Amino acid sequence: MNVIHLSSMNLAVAAVLVLLLGIAATALKLGVSKTLYIAALRTTVQLLLIGLVLKFLFENVHLGWMALLATVMLLVAGREVMARQQRPFAGSWGYGLGTLSMFVSSFVLTLFALTVIIGTEPWYQPQYAIPLLGMMLGNTMNGVSLAMDRLTESAYQQRMVIEARLALGQHWREAIGGIARDSTRIGMLPMINAMAAAGIISLPGMMTGQILAGAPPLEAVKYQILIMFMITAGTGFATVLATWLGAKRLFDDRHRLRLERLRSKK
Amino acid sequence: MSALKISQFCLQHLGPFDLTVAAGECLVLSGASGTGKSLLLRAIADLIPHQGEAWLGEQLCAQTRPETWRYDVSLLPAESQWWYDTIGEHFTQYDEGLFAALGFDEAVLAWEVSRCSTGERQRLAMIRMLQQQPRALLLDEPTANVDAGNTQQMEAIIRHYQQQQQIPVLWVSHQHEQIRRIADRHVILKDNQLIEQSR
Numbered sequence: 001m002n003v004i005h006l007s008s009m010n011l012a013v014a015a016v017l018v019l020l021l022g023i024a025a026t027a028l029k030l031g032v033s034k035t036l037y038i039a040a041l042r043t044t045v046q047l048l049l050i051g052l053v054l055k056f057l058f059e060n061v062h063l064g065w066m067a068l069l070a071t072v073m074l075l076v077a078g079r080e081v082m083a084r085q086q087r088p089f090a091g092s093w094g095y096g097l098g099t100l101s102m103f104v105s106s107f108v109l110t111l112f113a114l115t116v117i118i119g120t121e122p123w124y125q126p127q128y129a130i131p132l133l134g135m136m137l138g139n140t141m142n143g144v145s146l147a148m149d150r151l152t153e154s155a156y157q158q159r160m161v162i163e164a165r166l167a168l169g170q171h172w173r174e175a176i177g178g179i180a181r182d183s184t185r186i187g188m189l190p191m192i193n194a195m196a197a198a199g200i201i202s203l204p205g206m207m208t209g210q211i212l213a214g215a216p217p218l219e220a221v222k223y224q225i226l227i228m229f230m231i232t233a234g235t236g237f238a239t240v241l242a243t244w245l246g247a248k249r250l251f252d253d254r255h256r257l258r259l260e261r262l263r264s265k266k
Numbered sequence: 267m268s269a270l271k272i273s274q275f276c277l278q279h280l281g282p283f284d285l286t287v288a289a290g291e292c293l294v295l296s297g298a299s300g301t302g303k304s305l306l307l308r309a310i311a312d313l314i315p316h317q318g319e320a321w322l323g324e325q326l327c328a329q330t331r332p333e334t335w336r337y338d339v340s341l342l343p344a345e346s347q348w349w350y351d352t353i354g355e356h357f358t359q360y361d362e363g364l365f366a367a368l369g370f371d372e373a374v375l376a377w378e379v380s381r382c383s384t385g386e387r388q389r390l391a392m393i394r395m396l397q398q399q400p401r402a403l404l405l406d407e408p409t410a411n412v413d414a415g416n417t418q419q420m421e422a423i424i425r426h427y428q429q430q431q432q433i434p435v436l437w438v439s440h441q442h443e444q445i446r447r448i449a450d451r452h453v454i455l456k457d458n459q460l461i462e463q464s465r
Contacts, residue, residue, distance in 0.1 A: 164347030169337025
């Protein structure tokens with residue numbers, strides 16, 4: 001494998017492009033220059049840090065370190081899911097619901113991929129485990145936050161309809177049924193679209209990375225297909241779980257719609 | 267048939283209330299807006315949390331499955347709600363007599379909800395409710411958006427159902443004319459008290 005070494009100079013040249021874009025944005029009074037610079041700085045610092053973390057993990061292969069990093073990743077993803085909702089659940093449910101769904105789905109499927117499909121030795125080998133979990137969590141996070149946001153916002157907007165359906169003697173599952181189905185579908189759509197577009201419209205990042213690193217294209221493609229399937233399944237199951245738990249939480253044991261369990265809109 | 271009864275009934279800042287609507291009786295509830303009449307009706311339908319007890323005959327609300335309670339003790343809100351595109355999708359059966367009495371024929375089932383007037387929707391919501399054969403009615407100003415002719419038609423149909431099935435009806439209304447036409451008893455909600463009006 002021959003990777004052309006990138007020097008700091010190479011990166012600096014690319015950074016100049018971002019700087020030029022920032023100057024253009026200022027000239028056009030777009031008001032995004034500052035955000036752009038901060039984001040560029042964040043990506044540099046964050047990626048350098050994770051590079052150091054990965055370097056450390058590769059040199060110290062131990063389940064404890066892996067578990068620690070996985071936990072941090074999950075907790076940050078859980079926070080992100082909550083932050084992306086306009087009306088998250090109040091209290092610990094707001095954080096716990098998305099985090100639990102992602103944990104169940106992402107961790108189980110990553111574990112399954114590592115032990116049964118790829119069969120790395122040991123199964124927590126960081127070179128495989130971290131990228132896999134990272135991609136699972138990143139995409140699952142997207143799906144879960146889209147679905148939850150849709151669910152809570154629709155329930156709020158359509159509270160009169162939901163209550164009218166309950167008043168006709170419908171079970172809560174029937175009264176929220178259409179909304180819950182829509183929310184799950186919204187959460188699953190990005191992955192379905194990504195699978196449909198892969199290879200024709202977009203070249204997925206992981207495959208591109210492997211090819212850049214000198215891997216044979218067909219090997220890279222096989223890994224990419226595996227990842228796409230894993231991500232789709234992970235996102236799908238997490239979305240279904242989060243929507244179901246969320247819908248249930250919107251009602252109490254007497255099937256009353258309890259919107260006061262949501263935080264008011266930001 | 268069964269009377270509808272609430273005892274020591276409290277919700278949010280309201281109550282405690284004690285009230286009995288006898289089987290086959292229409293009790294009209296009125297009072298200034300904001301006194302909590304709609305809240306009280308929603309609480310009796312067990313749609314919002316409350317303390318105290320509600321009974322339909324021997325049946326205690328807290329010991330009945332919520333779907334069953336709301337199916338039996340049916341609430342018709344002031345503004346009807348629809349969730350499918352066409353009227354027909356909201357109905358599982360077609361009672362020709364009931365539709366005809368309110369000026370509809372079978373063609374109405376194909377109508378789009380968004381094209382119906384508020385009054386039409388309100389009449390159709392009443393048919394939808396009555397077809398389920400409820401055992402008690404909670405009506406929250408059901409004729410507020412309906413023209414005079416259809417209002418009297420709706421009153422007659424409720425009256426007929428109430429007497430034929432001998433069920434209790436709790437009807438929120440403001441219009442004096444209407445109260446005189448429909449009420450067997452009249453109670454006013456004022457300053458958190460239910461005050462019975464002599465007739």
